[in-house]
Amino acid sequence: MKTSVLFLGGGVVSPPQREEWGASCAFGRLNGINFVVDAGIKPKLSRKPEFSTPNFKLIQNERVDIIFITHAHADHVGALAVLAKQHPNAQIWMTWHTADLAETLLSSSLSYLKHKRPEELLESPPLFSAEDLTALKKRIQIAKPEEWEVFESAAGRIEFCFWPRGHLPGNSAVLLKAEGAALIFGSDTYSVELPTVEAAKPLPQDFLQLRPVLFTEGTNGATFHLDRKIEEARVTSFVREVNRRGGNVLLPAFSIGSAQNLVITLAQAGIPTLLGGKIAWTAMRSDAYLPFAERLKDHIHHLEGWDLQRFGKEERGRTVVASHGMLEHGSISHSLLRDWMADQNNAIVLTGYQAEGSLGRYLQTRARPDQRIYFPMNDDRITLKAEVQTIRLSSHDDLRHLVEGAISCRPREVVIGHADEINYRSLSRRLENCGLKVQRGENNREFEFNF
């Protein structure tokens, strides 16, 4: 049987098109059924909405029968309301935690718009309306992890299953099969236990006997991680030391997943921590994180309610986890960085991914102590005195786990996406050395497979 998959976004990114990162989305055909896996946005929204989303134009005249969402990160679900509107008859499936966290993410991004000035809205117009979101919520169907479901229509029949992959509560690979053909959409994957999520589960052996095609991420395809527990202990002991000398610690983090993992790790070590950012705090009340929030309520507090200006200038010995994870202008982490960076008692701890061109990356790789850093938006220069530490706490598999994971799937071939050129090359070389056939997941390219 012939099957095909077209990348509408989330393909491998070469340096000249750095802004293309994100917006995961694949359209496929299997046994008469047309499906889509994920509908994300790019982290940096563009002036033109169509540049922020996957290339939905390529399928605007196609029938889409079913949409699968792997997890609730913006680069996988941020454009779902747009896709859902374009294909009003498609079924939409995801796990319970994904639906819960996606609702927080999508509705918070709408309420955030209320605080924007008309000229700002003109610059980056919203992708969808409150009505679109209400319509979307009514269509979501919940899949139980590890259970097979059937989708059948006059056009054909497929079976699908959501399989836990670590990384974020609810995150799942999507397994598809029909008439001996089998596909794995691997999602973002983490094979190590996180404070709030179990490690990725090995895929079911009977399914792997079909020799599936594997679509894998390659985010950290050129990296080997250190032991996570040791790195977490490094973070907590460093934070404690800075607090003890009266210094403030700022830990920039992304709103869903990394912010909660950090705040819970610090609170479990007995460090009182403030969490900044509306989405991050709302997510803390979701089913996935609420038990932690309640158990650790004496140590986790919301930064909201404080006068941020006064807090930044007057407070000492505080620990704050706040979005944006790369210190983007306009965010809480950006504002606290400006308030705290000129004091040598303070520290900034970078634990997450810092994209090329971001302020976080600049601090991490180029800024030197006592350097004056220019903030163009405020036309301001501030001398960097605070300590900048990088302690990586990624929740994506490293090269070793990506290779082990791919080999264990016994795939007939592997398509790598969700990676930049360096990581793609490193991972593909290693997989080819292990005897696997590898393809480069490129945007707007259709792959055909024969089973």
Ligand SMILES: [Zn+2]
């Ligand atoms: Zn993710």
